[in-house]
Amino acid sequence: MALSMFGEFYHNVDAKGRLSVPAKFRDRLGSTVVVAAGPDNCLRIYSVEDWDKFMEGLNEQVDTSSADGRNLFRFFAANASTCDLDSQGRVIISPKLRDYAGITKEVVVIGSGDKAEVWDKKRYEATFASVTENNEAINDLIAQYGLQI
Secondary structure, three states, rough: OOOOOOOEEEEEEEOOOOOOHHHHHHHHOOEEEEEEEEOOEEEEEEHHHHHHHHHHHHHHHOOOOHHHHHHHHHHHHOOOOEEOOOOOEEEEEEEHHHHHHHOOOEEEEEEEOOOOEEEEHHHHHHHHHHHHHOHHHHHHHHHHHOOOO
């Protein structure tokens, strides 16, 4: 499937941990999703199909004969849960995952190709301020990856 999730959406997480998934992402994600810890202290929302692909790829790439490899695999497997979208397109984010990502109320949901990312608003702004305010940083990354755009 095409890498179809993109854009930036500002939302709130309510007291029960419910987050409204942007309507533009719902068709791509489906009615059951996986909410998982991401490596940048953000959360990722995958369709079940894309989560399975991610875990299969991780299983193929990570050498679990080492303690570090097993810990990396465990990080992703243990910090994920399936969740059904409710009739209003919301998911419940567990307290454990909210704590991991530093989410209290205000969040930014961004499209990241085959997944959505959920960031605490202040963390998101601090993390990306240097990139979005500095075209040289973007140009350096374009050159580093040899992109032809």
